[in-house]
Amino acid sequence: MCGIVGYAGRRNAQPILLDCLKLLEYRGYDSAGIAVVGDGLQVFKSKGEISVLEASMPAMKGTVGIAHTRWATQGKPTTENAHPFSDCTGKLAIVHNGIISNFMDVRESLVKDGHKFTSETDTEVFAHLVEAEFKGDLMDAVFNAVKRVDGTYAFAVVSEGSEDIVATRRESPLVVGLGDGENFIASDLTALLKYTNRMVYIHDGEIVRVSKDSVTIKNEKGETVTREPQKITWNIEDAEKGGYPHFMLKEIFEQPEAIHDSLLGRVESVDMEPFFTGNTFSSVKIVACGTSYYAGLVGKYIIEELAKIPVTVQISSEYRYSSAPRENPLVVLITQSGETADTLGAAREAKKRGNKTIGIANVVGSAITREVDHVIYTRAGPEIGVAATKTFVTQLVALYLLAMELGIQNKSLAAQARRSMIGSLRNLPRAVQDVLNQADVIEALANKYAKARDMFFIGRSINYPIALEGALKTKEIAYIHGEGFPAGELKHGPLALLSKDSPVVAIAVRDHTYEKMLGNISEVSARGSPVIAIGFEGDTELARYVDDVIWVREIPPVFSPVPVIVALQLWAYYLAKARGCPIDKPKNIAKTVTVE
Amino acid sequence: MRLRPLTVSEPKVMIPVANRPILEYVVDALVKNDLSDIVMVVGYRKERIMSHFEDGKKFGAKIEYVVQEKQLGNGHALSCAKDRLSGEFMVLSGDNIVDRKAVGDLLRAGSCPSALVVESDNPSKYGVVTLEKGAIKAVYEKPQEMISNIILTGMYCLSNKIFPFIDQCMSSGEYGLSNAVQASLGTQPLSPVFSDGLWIDAVYPWDLLELNAAALENLGAGTAGKIEPQVMLSGPVGIGEETVIRAGTTIYGPVLIGDGCEIGPNVTIFPSTSIGNSVTIEPYTMIKNSILMSNCSIGPHSYLSHCVLGYGVKSQSHMMGAGSEAYVNIVDEFFKVPHIGSILGEDSTFGTGVGIEPGTIIGAGCKISSGAKITRNLPNRSLVT
Numbered sequence: 003m004c005g006i007v008g009y010a011g012r013r014n015a016q017p018i019l020l021d022c023l024k025l026l027e028y029r030g031y032d033s034a035g036i037a038v039v040g041d042g043l044q045v046f047k048s049k050g051e052i053s054v055l056e057a058s059m060p061a062m063k064g065t066v067g068i069a070h071t072r073w074a075t076q077g078k079p080t081t082e083n084a085h086p087f088s089d090c091t092g093k094l095a096i097v098h099n100g101i102i103s104n105f106m107d108v109r110e111s112l113v114k115d116g117h118k119f120t121s122e123t124d125t126e127v128f129a130h131l132v133e134a135e136f137k138g139d140l141m142d143a144v145f146n147a148v149k150r151v152d153g154t155y156a157f158a159v160v161s162e163g164s165e166d167i168v169a170t171r172r173e174s175p176l177v178v179g180l181g182d183g184e185n186f187i188a189s190d191l192t193a194l195l196k197y198t199n200r201m202v203y204i205h206d207g208e209i210v211r212v213s214k215d216s217v218t219i220k221n222e223k224g225e226t227v228t229r230e231p232q233k234i235t236w237n238i239e240d241a242e243k244g245g246y247p248h249f250m251l252k253e254i255f256e257q258p259e260a261i262h263d264s265l266l267g268r269v270e271s272v273d274m275e276p277f278f279t280g281n282t283f284s285s286v287k288i289v290a291c292g293t294s295y296y297a298g299l300v301g302k303y304i305i306e307e308l309a310k311i312p313v314t315v316q317i318s319s320e321y322r323y324s325s326a327p328r329e330n331p332l333v334v335l336i337t338q339s340g341e342t343a344d345t346l347g348a349a350r351e352a353k354k355r356g357n358k359t360i361g362i363a364n365v366v367g368s369a370i371t372r373e374v375d376h377v378i379y380t381r382a383g384p385e386i387g388v389a390a391t392k393t394f395v396t397q398l399v400a401l402y403l404l405a406m407e408l409g410i411q412n413k414s415l416a417a418q419a420r421r422s423m424i425g426s427l428r429n430l431p432r433a434v435q436d437v438l439n440q441a442d443v444i445e446a447l448a449n450k451y452a453k454a455r456d457m458f459f460i461g462r463s464i465n466y467p468i469a470l471e472g473a474l475k476t477k478e479i480a481y482i483h484g485e486g487f488p489a490g491e492l493k494h495g496p497l498a499l500l501s502k503d504s505p506v507v508a509i510a511v512r513d514h515t516y517e518k519m520l521g522n523i524s525e526v527s528a529r530g531s532p533v534i535a536i537g538f539e540g541d542t543e544l545a546r547y548v549d550d551v552i553w554v555r556e557i558p559p560v561f562s563p564v565p566v567i568v569a570l571q572l573w574a575y576y577l578a579k580a581r582g583c584p585i586d587k588p589k590n591i592a593k594t595v596t597v598e
Numbered sequence: 599m600r601l602r603p604l605t606v607s608e609p610k611v612m613i614p615v616a617n618r619p620i621l622e623y624v625v626d627a628l629v630k631n632d633l634s635d636i637v638m639v640v641g642y643r644k645e646r647i648m649s650h651f652e653d654g655k656k657f658g659a660k661i662e663y664v665v666q667e668k669q670l671g672n673g674h675a676l677s678c679a680k681d682r683l684s685g686e687f688m689v690l691s692g693d694n695i696v697d698r699k700a701v702g703d704l705l706r707a708g709s710c711p712s713a714l715v716v717e718s719d720n721p722s723k724y725g726v727v728t729l730e731k732g733a734i735k736a737v738y739e740k741p742q743e744m745i746s747n748i749i750l751t752g753m754y755c756l757s758n759k760i761f762p763f764i765d766q767c768m769s770s771g772e773y774g775l776s777n778a779v780q781a782s783l784g785t786q787p788l789s790p791v792f793s794d795g796l797w798i799d800a801v802y803p804w805d806l807l808e809l810n811a812a813a814l815e816n817l818g819a820g821t822a823g824k825i826e827p828q829v830m831l832s833g834p835v836g837i838g839e840e841t842v843i844r845a846g847t848t849i850y851g852p853v854l855i856g857d858g859c860e861i862g863p864n865v866t867i868f869p870s871t872s873i874g875n876s877v878t879i880e881p882y883t884m885i886k887n888s889i890l891m892s893n894c895s896i897g898p899h900s901y902l903s904h905c906v907l908g909y910g911v912k913s914q915s916h917m918m919g920a921g922s923e924a925y926v927n928i929v930d931e932f933f934k935v936p937h938i939g940s941i942l943g944e945d946s947t948f949g950t951g952v953g954i955e956p957g958t959i960i961g962a963g964c965k966i967s968s969g970a971k972i973t974r975n976l977p978n979r980s981l982v983t
Binding site: 175205425 | 607629630632634638640643644645647648649651652653654655658660661662663839840842857858860875876878892893895909910912944945
């Protein structure tokens with residue numbers, strides 16, 4: 003797939019073309035190019051993403067132009083094979099999306115006629131075909147040239163001395179956007195929405211001539227076609243939500259896929275190359291802020307269990323005030339955006355102290371990745387909702403991978419144990435899907451408790467930080483005063499806060515803390531607080547102790563934080579929905595904090 | 599109902615055929631005919647659909663979603679989308695497989711309203727039409743007697759003039775679109791459109807195997823991932839990213855394997871098999887003409903032929919899922935199927951040495967202990983010890 007855009011108007015074409023082209027980057031990004039008609043035809047192309055083109059291209063003057071982002075199908079992704087292509091005279095430039103299936107035959111006959119080719123692509127033949135058919139009118143030339151090609155295509159052509167773009171299509175998308183004194187073409191209307199919402203769809207076999215103040219469409223027989231423009235009423239943001247009412251919900255539901263992507267290529271049952279090589283470490287320090295900090299707290303339990311190394315977790319902004327320990331720990335810095343100022347500062351501090359550093363980040367090439375010795379990317383994809391969901395879960399996945407690696411390196415984790423853990427990791431998307439399938443159950447429960455002003459979250463061991471994260475989600479999204487406690491700490495103070503109006507969410511999966519959790523739950527219900535438990539399916543005991551239960555599938559307890567937090571994300575989401583909170587944009591909170 | 603247990607957590611339209619959900623083939627056929635403004639009426643497990651298609655950009659379409667809160671019928675579904683539709687539009691059901699030609703033929707017939715019709719060997723399951731002077735004279739819903747062998751496929755070109763008829767039918771408790779179409783015949787003649795394009799109403803598990811084989815016919819070879827030495831690939835074999843094919847494995851295409859799988863050593867896979875993402879297949883296992891959805895794990899020394907495995911099926915070792923001619927029991931009917939293995943519901947787990955009789959359907963989330971021999975269908979969450 004490739005993407006094409008074109009502009010004909012009064013403004014300088016180059017920045018507008020680039021702007022639109024960036025929105026087509028999803029269609030391909032191995033090379034890109036641009037052609038602008040001003041005083042003569044200027045063409046520039048380069049291998050790599052659109053940002054490479056942007057950085058390397060010269061300023062071009064002219065108000066008409068076309069641009070292209072390529073995903074190689076015929077010919078390698080090189081600068082030579084990038085679009086636009088010119089003919090022998092260099093007076094016209096074309097871009098193409100699709101495949102010309104008979105290009106070898108056409109090319110042969112063109113070579114016989116003396117045409118010179120500079121690339122391996124199928125597209126180039128069309129430039130020469132238009133040249134061969136050109137008898138003064140570009141539209142006629144394209145009309146005759148397309149008759150000689152088979153395959154799928156959307157072409158756009160500009161030529162020196164003309165203020166028109168001529169475009170045509172068969173089976174590849176093409177739309178014309180109508181502006182005021184300017185007109186556009188594109189493979190996808192979303193590329194143009196910033197400039198106009200009036201679109202004319204071009205049908206198979208039609209040819210269109212677009213200039214700054216006119217659009218002429220002709221069908222295959224050469225007859226002029228009139229077509230009313232359509233007004234597009236949705237905006238880019240709505241489009242991206244893909245049917246979900248909020249980004250947060252969309253991202254919650256993307257988690258099985260995000261976990262799969264995060265594991266891809268990193269788990270093999272036998273002789274996998276370590277993705278992180280280092281010395282063995284006598285201790286680990288995890289440094290992060292906000293939700294990433296809670297992921298770090300879970301990481302402490304994971305690494306201590308799998309690699310038997312002591313782990314401390316510290317808030318980034320506090321790290322620099324801690325004194326450097328005598329033995330050098332491995333420092334793990336977790337930041338979704340990779341730009342969190344406090345965590346960046348901590349990374350520099352760790353380096354100054356001479357420690358080995360690992361970054362866990364979601365944004366490729368972000369600042370943290372330049373500050374650390376090794377990066378583990380979480381591959382969660384873009385997260386737009388302010389509440390971290392899929393990035394948290396994939397941070398946990400990264401921590402499982404890191405812990406297994408450390409465990410193998412210091413021989414705390416046997417190969418056989420690792421093998422069975424990989425099986426469990428591979429199965430995590432299913433456990434998460436199972437929770438997602440119960441969204442309606444969780445919604446009904448949330449509606450029941452949505453009026454609460456205070457809500458407490460308790461858990462033990464590895465699920466204690468999950469209680470904290472659940473409380474954070476409830477605070478930031480549903481504006482309920484949520485607090486998380488280690489269940490064993492209730493008796494040392496927090497019990498005083500409980501009343502029948504403060505529901506308690508208890509994470510009580512069947513692990514080595516289960517019996518103790520049941521005891522804590524009894525303490526709580528004795529104070530009259532309603533208890534909502536999260537337990538393993540098949541647990542027949544739990545329901546007798548509590549008011550309501552959310553079931554998650556039974557998996558090895560060390561992995562239980564993953565499905566449990568997904569249940570709590572849905573819990574917070576539906577509480578917020580019931581309370582009418584602005585879910586994707588909670589007050590006073592920004593997604594990425596780049597100030598200290 | 600008929601595709602249970604494969605629809606336990608998945609809407610029917612999202613069941614994968616050649617690793618793409620059925621609905622994707624429909625979207626593809628529309629986009630290739632320039633119908634890229636799509637309104638999807640979703641209900642059961644709508645998130646699975648929305649998460650896959652998002653806004654449609656990836657598929658060259660612009661997709662909007664309308665939620666049908668209760669699945670009353672397809673006429674009701676269409677009326678849910680009333681606000682989003684103006685003028686003329688095409689209506690299709692997402693769980694039928696259609697190709698570009700079928701859509702194109704209906705589109706190019708040029709008349710509206712019109713309906714795509716086909717001749718059927720088994721018309722009693724469908725809305726049957728009788729024709730007169732090139733127009734549809736009457737519609738009979740699932741007739742008991744033989745009236746005609748021409749059936750409605752459920753694909754129509756309609757205009758917003760249909761909505762008063764849908765409302766009228768719904769007020770008398772009939773929610774099917776064919777009811778409304780029938781009611782409109784008097785005032786709006788409906789043209790029948792015949793097509794030799796593809797239209798398959800996938801309803802039974804063995805249809806999935808057939809569709810899978812047909813979709814794999816067009817598979818081009820494309821291998822990513824890591825292929826160890828002494829692996830033999832013959833014919834078109836698609837291998838996804840970060841998949842490892844270990845030594846001694848032999849794959850005869852067409853076979854499609856997703857991302858992040860671990861296959862082998864010494865596994866043999868025959869046509870026409872589709873394997874999803876993150877699937878593990880351990881040594882000395884042979885798989886023929888089967889569908890394995892994502893996250894399955896099949897232990898060593900197993901044999902699967904003409905089987906459909908839902909998401910996350912796990913088997914320890916020595917699973918025998920042979921295929922042959924068999925009578926398959928679905929709801930209260932028996933179907934004679936020329937060649938069928940077993941249908942295993944999602945997340946079912948199997949111990950060592952489980953044997954499953956051909957034509958057996960095992961529900962979702964079952965736990966089958968080692969050594970069991972399964973000779974009849976099992977409901978969801980069965981325990982066999």
